[in-house]
Amino acid sequence: MKRLLLLLLSTILLVGILGACSSEKKTNSSSKDGEMKITWFDGTWETPVPEPGSEGVKKINEKFGVSFEPQYIPFDLYTDKLAVKMASGDIPDVIGDELAGANFVKWAKQGAFLPLNDYINEFENFKAIPDSVWDAVSVDGNKYAIPLYFPASGGKKPVIRKDWLDKLGLEMPTNFEELVEVAIAFATEDPDGNGKDDTVGLGLAKGMVYDPSFGTYWSSTWYHKNEEGQLIPGQISEGNKEKITALHELHKGGALDKDWSVKPYNDVFKDFYAGKVGIWYEQPGAGKGADFASLWKISPDAEIAALPAFEAPDGSQGFVAGGGYYRMWMLSAKLKEDPEKVKKILEMMDYMAKYIPAEEQTPDNEYFDWTMGGEGKGYTMEDGVAKNTDEFSKYAPIAYFNQKQGGWIEGEKSMLDYEVQSQEPEAKEFNKIMVDMLLDSNFYINPVGRIHSTVYNEKIDELNEYATNELSKMVVGQRPISEWDQFVEEYLAKGGKDVITDVNNQLKEEKVEGEWVHSK
Numbered sequence: 001m002k003r004l005l006l007l008l009l010s011t012i013l014l015v016g017i018l019g020a021c022s023s024e025k026k027t028n029s030s031s032k033d034g035e036m037k038i039t040w041f042d043g044t045w046e047t048p049v050p051e052p053g054s055e056g057v058k059k060i061n062e063k064f065g066v067s068f069e070p071q072y073i074p075f076d077l078y079t080d081k082l083a084v085k086m087a088s089g090d091i092p093d094v095i096g097d098e099l100a101g102a103n104f105v106k107w108a109k110q111g112a113f114l115p116l117n118d119y120i121n122e123f124e125n126f127k128a129i130p131d132s133v134w135d136a137v138s139v140d141g142n143k144y145a146i147p148l149y150f151p152a153s154g155g156k157k158p159v160i161r162k163d164w165l166d167k168l169g170l171e172m173p174t175n176f177e178e179l180v181e182v183a184i185a186f187a188t189e190d191p192d193g194n195g196k197d198d199t200v201g202l203g204l205a206k207g208m209v210y211d212p213s214f215g216t217y218w219s220s221t222w223y224h225k226n227e228e229g230q231l232i233p234g235q236i237s238e239g240n241k242e243k244i245t246a247l248h249e250l251h252k253g254g255a256l257d258k259d260w261s262v263k264p265y266n267d268v269f270k271d272f273y274a275g276k277v278g279i280w281y282e283q284p285g286a287g288k289g290a291d292f293a294s295l296w297k298i299s300p301d302a303e304i305a306a307l308p309a310f311e312a313p314d315g316s317q318g319f320v321a322g323g324g325y326y327r328m329w330m331l332s333a334k335l336k337e338d339p340e341k342v343k344k345i346l347e348m349m350d351y352m353a354k355y356i357p358a359e360e361q362t363p364d365n366e367y368f369d370w371t372m373g374g375e376g377k378g379y380t381m382e383d384g385v386a387k388n389t390d391e392f393s394k395y396a397p398i399a400y401f402n403q404k405q406g407g408w409i410e411g412e413k414s415m416l417d418y419e420v421q422s423q424e425p426e427a428k429e430f431n432k433i434m435v436d437m438l439l440d441s442n443f444y445i446n447p448v449g450r451i452h453s454t455v456y457n458e459k460i461d462e463l464n465e466y467a468t469n470e471l472s473k474m475v476v477g478q479r480p481i482s483e484w485d486q487f488v489e490e491y492l493a494k495g496g497k498d499v500i501t502d503v504n505n506q507l508k509e510e511k512v513e514g515e516w517v518h519s520k
Contacts (some may be wrong), residue, residue: 038345047295094345104145105454136449146328149413154283181381186202189279197520202255212243215317217239220240251477285423289434305433306434316444355407355409362386372396439519455498463494
């Protein structure tokens, strides 16, 4: 109720705000000392929260000749604070958010943000942003945000205990039939050799997290088509029916944790690192995989392998791509009459988005050292790897922008940096295993992530909840899989048909289709 009231307040007041903005003849670019003032409102995961009067801000002011006035809010409080800020009439020059959701679309349509189409080609780092990502932050053909890079090939992917496969004389599963055989064996044939019936074949958490799709064909993404040739959500596809059937067999065969339907995914992580789960999920990243030290302490012979995507009946093979960005910045519409300030803001964003390979992230690199706040202040070098200090956000200019090194580059090869950036040998080994697999994989770009459907935004959460509940019942046998067609009809009647119609109409209008890309 609190959030609803905030959103209503935002909608009512924003109309008046925008009218006032449009009547302004010229935006005042200068602060009282004659420097260009830039106000900035954004969320952060940094601890401590970056402060407006820090050494990092002083460096930014000196570098760009501005009076930079940032206000950062912890992301767990940011959504409500942003709604209040948008409703207050005091809209900053730059507004940040995590992803382009319903509020972004609403505010863009109301005219709160400045279209950036005429500016972005002037800046080198923005040229490498893929069309699929620009589409995600565009409304009615206008680019309303500058997205920040995040590997589309990253995210949680399946991993498997290869030492368990070897001990039981099993091969890496390549389809659901083989997966069922392997997972049941992991749960029933004592792969850890302790003489106890205490292992789980496939890790699964409540809400069926993480999605055990093992490839795009079986996922919840919009890949399949109905008889009318419309793309449909994966929950009601034949591929998902095959997956749910396999999960039901795993449940009957004792390969799933008996409490999986109520178990938080963090608890499954703990079980995996405790050597009790044979197939689970993890993602590459600097330092990711360090937790395997606890697994190897318990099981010194443990060996982890990446589990590649299965080949689908239609011949496709690969994973669903991530959105390709995480976090974005919008510029206030009031800057329409101040192109000088717009260019200065984009210059700052562009400068901070430069990609520096891991092997060059050293004090000898002037750009790296400056953005990170200087060796001994914002970071220290430990075994050749830069590590943030506890006061990183006080000294590092990049803490007010990307909050990490790495910008838009061709392909996803920046993931190779994870191995270099990881100090722990377990993390280095894990990242090499995962990245080698991912860089040799195909990825499907979900077309629905490139459009903004109001009907989809209004109905999809309720539909997802309904589908998850009914499919979970099928897995545990509370609802027979023979009722699949009935489940699909129920899904369509609850609003799924309207969503499918609106989504496909927009896809056709905007000439957007699903497409496969190779990670490299």
